[in-house]
Amino acid sequence: MRKFNMSYVRRVGALEDSFLGSGLPYGTARILYEIGLGARTVQDLRTRLGGLDSGYVSRMLRTLESKGYVTMDQDPTDGRRRLVVLTEDGVKQWDDLERRSEERAHLLLDPLTQRQRDRLNEALATADLLVRAATITIEQVDPRDPMAQEAMGHYFAEIGDRFGFTVGDEGFGDDPSLRPPHGAFFVAASDGAPVASGAVREFDGTGEIKRMWVDPAWRGAGLGSRLLRHLEAEALRLGHRVVRLDTRDVLTEAIGMYERAGYERIDRYNDNPHATHFFRKELA
Amino acid sequence: MRKFNMSYVRRVGALEDSFLGSGLPYGTARILYEIGLGARTVQDLRTRLGGLDSGYVSRMLRTLESKGYVTMDQDPTDGRRRLVVLTEDGVKQWDDLERRSEERAHLLLDPLTQRQRDRLNEALATADLLVRAATITIEQVDPRDPMAQEAMGHYFAEIGDRFGFTVGDEGFGDDPSLRPPHGAFFVAASDGAPVASGAVREFDGTGEIKRMWVDPAWRGAGLGSRLLRHLEAEALRLGHRVVRLDTRDVLTEAIGMYERAGYERIDRYNDNPHATHFFRKELA
DNA sequence: GGAATTACCTGACTAAAGTCAGGTATATGA
DNA sequence: TCATATACCTGACTTTAGTCAGGTAATTCC
Numbered sequence: 123m124r125k126f127n128m129s130y131v132r133r134v135g136a137l138e139d140s141f142l143g144s145g146l147p148y149g150t151a152r153i154l155y156e157i158g159l160g161a162r163t164v165q166d167l168r169t170r171l172g173g174l175d176s177g178y179v180s181r182m183l184r185t186l187e188s189k190g191y192v193t194m195d196q197d198p199t200d201g202r203r204r205l206v207v208l209t210e211d212g213v214k215q216w217d218d219l220e221r222r223s224e225e226r227a228h229l230l231l232d233p234l235t236q237r238q239r240d241r242l243n244e245a246l247a248t249a250d251l252l253v254r255a256a257t258i259t260i261e262q263v264d265p266r267d268p269m270a271q272e273a274m275g276h277y278f279a280e281i282g283d284r285f286g287f288t289v290g291d292e293g294f295g296d297d298p299s300l301r302p303p304h305g306a307f308f309v310a311a312s313d314g315a316p317v318a319s320g321a322v323r324e325f326d327g328t329g330e331i332k333r334m335w336v337d338p339a340w341r342g343a344g345l346g347s348r349l350l351r352h353l354e355a356e357a358l359r360l361g362h363r364v365v366r367l368d369t370r371d372v373l374t375e376a377i378g379m380y381e382r383a384g385y386e387r388i389d390r391y392n393d394n395p396h397a398t399h400f401f402r403k404e405l406a
Numbered sequence: 407m408r409k410f411n412m413s414y415v416r417r418v419g420a421l422e423d424s425f426l427g428s429g430l431p432y433g434t435a436r437i438l439y440e441i442g443l444g445a446r447t448v449q450d451l452r453t454r455l456g457g458l459d460s461g462y463v464s465r466m467l468r469t470l471e472s473k474g475y476v477t478m479d480q481d482p483t484d485g486r487r488r489l490v491v492l493t494e495d496g497v498k499q500w501d502d503l504e505r506r507s508e509e510r511a512h513l514l515l516d517p518l519t520q521r522q523r524d525r526l527n528e529a530l531a532t533a534d535l536l537v538r539a540a541t542i543t544i545e546q547v548d549p550r551d552p553m554a555q556e557a558m559g560h561y562f563a564e565i566g567d568r569f570g571f572t573v574g575d576e577g578f579g580d581d582p583s584l585r586p587p588h589g590a591f592f593v594a595a596s597d598g599a600p601v602a603s604g605a606v607r608e609f610d611g612t613g614e615i616k617r618m619w620v621d622p623a624w625r626g627a628g629l630g631s632r633l634l635r636h637l638e639a640e641a642l643r644l645g646h647r648v649v650r651l652d653t654r655d656v657l658t659e660a661i662g663m664y665e666r667a668g669y670e671r672i673d674r675y676n677d678n679p680h681a682t683h684f685f686r687k688e689l690a
Numbered sequence: 691g692g693a694a695t696t697a698c699c700t701g702a703c704t705a706a707a708g709t710c711a712g713g714t715a716t717a718t719g720a
Numbered sequence: 721t722c723a724t725a726t727a728c729c730t731g732a733c734t735t736t737a738g739t740c741a742g743g744t745a746a747t748t749c750c
Contacts, residue, residue, distance in 0.1 A: 123511050123515070123526070123527065123530055125534070126530040126531070126533070126534045129534055129537070129538065129597075130533070130534060130537060147735075147736055147737085148736080148737090149736075149737065149738090150736095163697085163698095164697070164698060164699095165696095165697070165698090174737095174738085175737095175738065175739060175740085176697075176698065176699080177698085177699070177700075177701090177738090177739080177740085177741095178737075178738060178739080179698090180698065180699055180700080181699090181700085184699090184700095196746095197697095200696090200697085200746075200747075201697095201745075201746045201747075202696060202697040202698070202745070202746045202747065203696095203697060203698080203746090204697080204698070204699095223408055224408070227407050227408055230537075230540055230541065231407070231540055232540075233539070233540050233542070233632065234536065234539065234540050234628070235628055238536055238539070238540075238627075238628065241532060241536060242407070242532070242533055242536040242537070242540075243407065245529040245530070245532040245533040245536070246407060246410040246529070246533050247410070248525060248526070248529040249410070249414070249526055249529040249530050249533060250409070250410045250413055250414060252518065252522055252525060252526040252529070253413070253414060253514075253526070254413065255517070255518065255522070256514055256515055256516075256517050256518050256522075256526075257514065258517070313413075343522075344518075344519055344522065348517065431705080431706055431707085432706080432707090433706075433707065433708090434706095447727085447728095448727070448728060448729095449726095449727070449728090458707095458708080459707095459708060459709060459710085460727080460728065460729080461708090461709080461710085461711095461728090461729070461730075461731090462707075462708060462709080463728090464728065464729055464730080465729090465730085468729090468730095481727095484716075484717070484726090484727080485715075485716050485717075485727095486715070486716045486717065486726060486727040486728070487716095487726095487727060487728080488727080488728070
């Protein structure tokens with residue numbers, strides 16, 4: 123991996139130079155680029171670019187504003203925040219960055235045959251997925267947190283999708299049982315977007331795992347079992363020696379995962395009408 | 407590819423930070439690292455690091471010297487050059503960079519299973535090879551040029567290796583027929599090291615291809631046929647409508663390549679005792 | 691309703707990274 | 721042998737990138 127880095131950066135690092143020749147310094151160009159990609163607030167930019175200093179970002183935005191590439195307005199929903207929007211010129215500049223970057227890539231790949239290019243793309247896609255998977259962070263959040271809400275949105279939407287029914291507001295929104303002191307909600311995020319979620323709560327005196335969801339694009343990357351281990355550790359911390367969970371026959375991947383993780387089938391322990399399978403595991 | 411860059415650099419770019427924490431700024435640390443990797447002269451460093459300003463490099467070397475990490479002496483073979491050598495402290499510092507970098511990589515890959523790590527390594531190795539192949543440059547050099555000499559060294563060494571005989575000085579060293587105005591020698595280089603070579607010359611009134619060699623590690627990457635196309639173009643430029651070449655039955659990959667490139671078998675046209683197969687091609 | 695927090699901004703810094711215009715000594719080619 | 725080129729150096733810059741210490745207005749918490 124380190125060998126790859128040295129070699130790759132030396133060769134392809136030149137791609138980043140495409141940000142230059144735009145008359146903008148690298149940092150500022152990156153800001154512009156991220157805005158074009160959908161960043162809307164200063165905070166957004168800061169997290170996307172890996173925790174830059176707020177003053178630094180502010181100054182760069184001032185530069186972009188003075189060049190006429192962006193305009194900034196107060197956020198109507200929160201007056202402290204400011205919304206960044208590309209002007210027509212800004213969009214033009216962004217397209218230019220894109221085009222230049224694309225050209226560079228093409229130039230670089232030019233000597234390769236189509237087959238080699240396909241192999242390269244495949245290899246890079248694999249590497250990307252794995253590196254992303256490695257750098258995912260699992261964090262505990264309040265179930266009312268926007269990230270949690272988004273994850274649950276996906277979860278219920280998908281249940282509705284796969285089972286042919288939709289869930290109303292019950293269970294969605296706030297659920298105090300998934301909050302401390304007797305519960306916990308976790309979100310795994312990549313690039314600020316939730317890619318998996320799961321919660322622990324207390325039910326009938328034992329631990330229970332709820333809201334287990336993995337983004338379809340991320341299945342098979344070991345993310346589910348990683349999250350599961352995390353939830354089990356949390357259940358232990360909450361004082362439970364046993365966890366239970368329910369699921370549905372349609373979710374064959376999930377069932378497989380639970381079995382591989384050491385869960386054993388048990389009889390129905392609740393009256394969830396959507397559940398068909400019930401599991402339990404004794405925690406070490 | 408561009409998507410990969412953005413995402414990869416954001417995550418793994420942090421690896422480069424391992425150069426920090428060494429008390430050296432990034433640029434200076436890179437210099438030190440390259441010296442440890444085998445750079446011996448200032449020029450060497452400049453090309454390896456992508457054409458840095460000579461004054462800039464000089465200044466960084468001065469810094470490393472004052473910290474006692476390197477010593478510099480005049481090159482006995484060319485008094486203008488100066489040879490850089492790591493001191494004991496320098497080696498220690500270099501090992502430190504290595505170790506830190508290794509640690510970072512491990513930390514990053516920690517969440518992955520062994521199977522995932524293997525897949526990642528494989529993907530990165532593939533990507534690396536292809537990107538290297540894409541960034542190889544084919545350049546015409548004098549056959550007396552060190553690069554050409556090195557390439558021919560490999561070439562003859564390999565012939566000796568594979569055929570069980572060694573070539574003396576005849577043919578090696580200088581061969582005026584491979585120089586302008588009636589010949590040309592080309593070297594394909596990656597990271598300053600020759601990975602393939604080939605030459606055109608005039609023989610008996612037609613063009614002839616000689617010294618065709620591809621580094622074993624690079625075979626199957628399309629480099630041979632790329633070089634061949636280059637040589638054919640050069641032959642055309644030199645005024646030939648036909649090129650010929652000889653090779654040996656043992657070199658099955660080469661023979662396959664010539665056939666795929668449109669070469670047809672002909673009768674012996676010279677008295678090369680090592681050659682068994684003879685080819686010719688009419689240039690468009 | 692007042693204290694604390696958040697989101698962003700400004701000004702004053704610093705260090706790193708890189709450029710440019712000259713220099714000196716050595717080597718090379720006609 | 722003399723002009724030219726090379727390899728490296730020095731000094732005087734400029735631009736980026738980033739940090740830190742305060743500020744102000746809006747929002748949230750109790």
